[in-house]
Amino acid sequence: MVMMLQLISHVLCPYVQRAAIMLTEKGVEFDRTNIDLADKPAWFLDISPLGKTPVLIVDGFPIFESAVILEYLEETLPNPLHPDTALARAEHRAWMEFGSAILNDIAGFYSVADATSFDEKVCALRTKFLRLEAELRVGPYFDGDRFRLVDVVFGPVFRYFDVFDEIGDFGIFTGLTRVQAWRKELERRPSVRTAVTEDYPALLRDFIQRRASYLSVLAGKTSPGMV
Structure with missing residues (x-):
């Protein structure tokens, strides 16, 4: 049925x-x-x-x-995306929650109004990605060569930074080779690419610029394609 x-x-x-x-x-x-x-x-x-x-x-x-x-x-539905064992599933669910915590930090990153608070949000994001760098294994995905449910969660996390990177280099991923490789692999995944419309970057940038935040001021000083 x-x-x-x-x-x-x-x-x-x-x-x-x-x-x-x-x-x-x-x-x-x-x-x-x-x-x-x-x-x-x-x-x-x-x-x-x-x-x-x-x-x-x-x-x-x-x-x-x-x-x-x-x-x-x-x-x-068929095509399971969780690991086979209960312990591995629990581990992945925990990291999915970690991904949600990063989304909360991202919301603060694009919302705070002053430079000091903005720097704190940059630090909070980098700290979380440093923790992920230590956790990631061989790749190309979170737990090896299979795309899992935990990867589903992080696809939208990394997508934000495609637009953030156009606004400025905030050093969040500097030196994080495993995280950056994972980000690129998720970016190439067809299901991740098609989860948004083609005008998503422009819509997100417009959303940021209307926030009256520190990042919106920075965004107003750049145009798409510039860093």
Whole structure:
């Protein structure tokens, strides 16, 4: 029986990207509906108690929260992305949470208003990626040569830096050869590339410039393609 899947989305939401990557890796068709989170429709609030994207509607039944959506898709669809053993799955889930913590730091990075706080966010991000550098193994992915659910989580994390790198060199990845190789491998993955629209970089840059933050000031001094 073929499930009817509809992904309720926002064009910039990294958690939506996780769900889109997962659905693509599972090889299933799905419809995608973008909403404006600044003007949430009533029907969306009816199915998303926290008012957040993504929501996955499965045969008319809504599932909210990205972590729950990922686990549901892993449990119900072929092409498993989690490791085989319970201990390895627990380890990967823990690093997925680490990826969510990085997203929180990224939100601070593009939101803080002053140089001192901005430098603190840069330091916080570099500290986390240093920890990842020590954890990564042979590659090309997080845990070897197989693309896993933990890689799904980090694809949207690294995508932010494609735009950040156009604004300035903040030294976050300096010397982190394993992290940088992993980032490049995820960037090449078709499911990661197609999780956003072609205008995503321009949309993200516009979002940053409207934040009235320290990074938005820096972004205003550069144009796409410049460093």
